Amino acid sequence: MKQSTLFGRTLRDAPSDATTPGTQLMLRAAIARPLAAGLYTWLPLGFRVAEKVEQIVREEQNRIGAQEMEMPVLTPAEPWKETGRWESLEPITFRTADHNGREFMVSYTHEEFVHLHAKQEIQSYRQLPAIVYHFQSKGRDEARPRAGLLRVREFVMKDAYTFDADQAGLEKSYEAEHGAYARTFARMGLDAISVESDTGAMGGDVAHEFQVLTEVGEDRIAICTNCDYRANLEKATRKIAPQRSPDAIPAPTPVATPGTTSIEALEKALGLPASAFLKTLLLRTKDGVVAVVLPGDREANEPKQDTHLRDVVPGRDFGGERVDVHDVREGDACPRCGGRLEIKRGVEVGNIFAYGTYYSTKLDATFLAEDGTRRPFVGGSYGIGIGRSVQTIIETHHDERGIIWPPSVAPFHVHLIALPSSDPDVRAKSEALVAALEREHVEVLYDDRDESAGVKFADADLIGIPLRVTVSKRTLKEDKVELKPRARADAELLPQGDAAGRIAAIVRGWPDLPEMGNR
RNA sequence: CGGGGUGUAGCGCAGUUGGCAGCGCGCAGCGUUCGGGACGCUGAGGCCGUGAGUUCAAGUCUCACCACCCCGACCA
The missing domain is CATH 3.40.50.800 (Anticodon-binding domain)
Structure with a gap:
């Protein structure tokens, strides 16, 4: 390839709105160009890198027996409505309708459709387990795209779907994907660690994210300095020190606190640390309004009240369900070993998610089991963002002069x-x-x-x-x-x-x- | 969606109390150079984000809108 004919020129100066080092280099080195907020064009150099990243992903998926296929970008509304996601995904998806008024969604992911296909193609437990995957553009109407290719509104994702006959099978498939991910990221030069992650509003049992630790990441990861506990802050928890015995504490008494509407103000007014207070948050949920009581030093919302109670002990002075809804921060105790937790920033380059029969029961996607009964597929889904991976490679492989591509993904040798x-x-x-x-x-x-x-x-x-x-x-x-x-x-x-x-x-x-x- | 910022040549930017729209890089031609973003000469390139308004006169002042970026909220 002659450089004199290369489509895409290098820039001496980065555009002023490119903030991260990787974004600046990505633009300067003619890897990709913005077309609109969160929409990028791969230039030839960047496209070659993206193709190599894809190929590495493909080879590692093939290695565990996954079969490549391809589902459309435009997806019909009905299956989304059957699983309830047509409504729940409304704020973050692009939609359209054909000239007859039939509704479509720009694919956000493909669980619904791969289940419909599995239902058609897989009749018997003898055909299980099955793993299929595709590379496809995903549309997400992100309110705030950021940092070049790290958070965009359209991107190619490899998503794989596993189908098993039972939970034990799912666990095996999940392990296979987990191993494939470790090899995949290592091959493309990314030092990705697997962390426990939130399974989202969909329920489900187990989920991991593959995170690359870097300052430009938007996720925060709790990492134990003593054991191998690693979790996204959305999921992370901590070991809570045992409370003092309620017997040592007198019964609650009211303290006048006119105009004191924040924990900060309370600390000043009563001369006690924030952790000595409890605060109540009212959250509007789909099941109605729920009150959440938190230690005063967790989160920063302001309960609106002008009287506070002194000497309140949870369990003794009020009841309710104990749930883990508070944040975790640097220095907290590891829930597993009690060691010190650190908080680091990371980019989520991939995720794996075991959802079991969540979709198959809703979509009536079943197979004939060995005992002659019909059973729902037990499944999981597994994503890798291609563009985000490329950008993360740049963010973590450069010096003051430019990019230093790992050979496996370099546009040329x-x-x-x-x-x-x-x-x-x-x-x-x-x-x-x-x-x-x-x-x-x-x-x-x-x-x-x-x-x-x-x-x-x-x-x-x-x-x-x-x-x-x-x-x-x-x-x-x-x-x-x-x-x-x-x-x-x-x-x-x-x-x-x-x-x-x-x-x-x-x-x-x-x-x-x-x-x-x-x- | 809330808050903040920026829109002037391909990129980076300047533009004074309102008075002929500029600089650097890049680009084209010619010449000299040729191991770390060379030099000289000549040149091309502008809906000053859009639309109203104020004014003899608007890049500059006022209002509205749009786009992009940053922080947060939201979100695989």
């Missing part, structure tokens, strides 16, 4: 720089080397532009292809070419004659490369 490209000899030798490398299936971006050395090197550092090969008048004088890995500071000179072979050997030695075929 070699960036070959002719210096100067106006020199006929340099040009001829460069093109011969490009041809020799391509014969060895090495992917080469050939900088044939009539630019100064500074511009070419700066672009090479910015674009971040793993190997930089320089063919110049200077190196040719010694009958050599220069090889410099992007990730290292030092370069070496290779004899021109076996440069192609040496470089191809390095590329073949890289682990984790996806099988892209000839390109």
Whole structure:
């Protein structure tokens, strides 16, 4: 590929609204361009990366026996209505209707439809377990897209769906996907950790997110410094210190607190720490209004009342259901081992979710079991955001000059720089080397532009292809070419004659490369 | 959805009390350069986000709207 014809130019300055380092580099290196808020176009360089990320995901799904298929972007309303999601997803989905008024949703996910297919294609327990997956665009009407490709309104997601005959089967499939995810992210150079996550409003039993810890992440993860407990803050809990015995505390007495409507004000007025207070929040839920009582130092809402009670002990002085609805913070005790919890930011690059028979019972998706009864499929779904993964790779693989792609996902293997490209000899030798490398299936971006050395090197550092090969008048004088890995500071000179072979050997030695075929 | 910010050339920005719309980079042509974002000369490129209003005169003042970004809320 000649760089002079590349569609997409590098930018010396990042647009001023690009805030994260990765977003700035993504734009500067011509990976993708914004089209509207939360909508991005992959430029050729970025598209190549996205395809490699996809291919790695594909290979790891195939490895566990998952079968690739594809379901449409536009989905009919009726199945969504059967599961109740047509209504519940209303605020965050794009909808449309055809000319006859039939309603559609831009696919948000595909549980409903894959279940309908499973119902048709799988008749017997003998056909189970089954795992299918596809790569498909998802639409989400995010109120606030942010940070380049990290949070967008349309993105390609790999989503896989497992179908099993029973809970034990589901657990096996879930484990298989969990392992596939670990291999997938490791291959693309992402240090993703698996954390316990909230199963959402859908109920369900078990869910994990694969999180890459980075400052630009929008999720907060509680991590135990002592054991392997790791959970999204949405799900995280803590060990609560035992309470003092109620017997030591006198009966509650009213304390006048006119105008004191916040815990902060109470701390000042009564000279006690926030943790000494209880506060009540009224939450409007679909089942009516619910009162929640929390320790005063958790959350920041303001109960509106001008009298407070002193010496109140939960259980003794009031009743109610004990539920875990408070937040967890840095320094809290690990619920598992009592160790210290740290809070870190992370990007959720993937999630896996065992929902059991939630969808199959609603959609009447059943199979004939060994004992002759009809049973609902026991399922799970498993997502990986492709664009978000690419952006996260950039966020975690760069230096002050530019991107440093892991070889497995780099847009090209070699960036070959002719210096100067106006020199006929340099040009001829460069093109011969490009041809020799391509014969060895090495992917080469050939900088044939009539630019100064500074511009070419700066672009090479910015674009971040793993190997930089320089063919110049200077190196040719010694009958050599220069090889410099992007990730290292030092370069070496290779004899021109076996440069192609040496470089191809390095590329073949890289682990984790996806099988892209000839390109 | 609440709060804040920004809209001027492809990108980064300046534009004074309202008085001919500018700079740097990039782009085109010519020439000199050629190992870390070279230099000279010449040039192209603008619905100043949109619409009303005030004024002799609006990039600049007023109002409304739109878009984008940031914080929060919401959300796989």
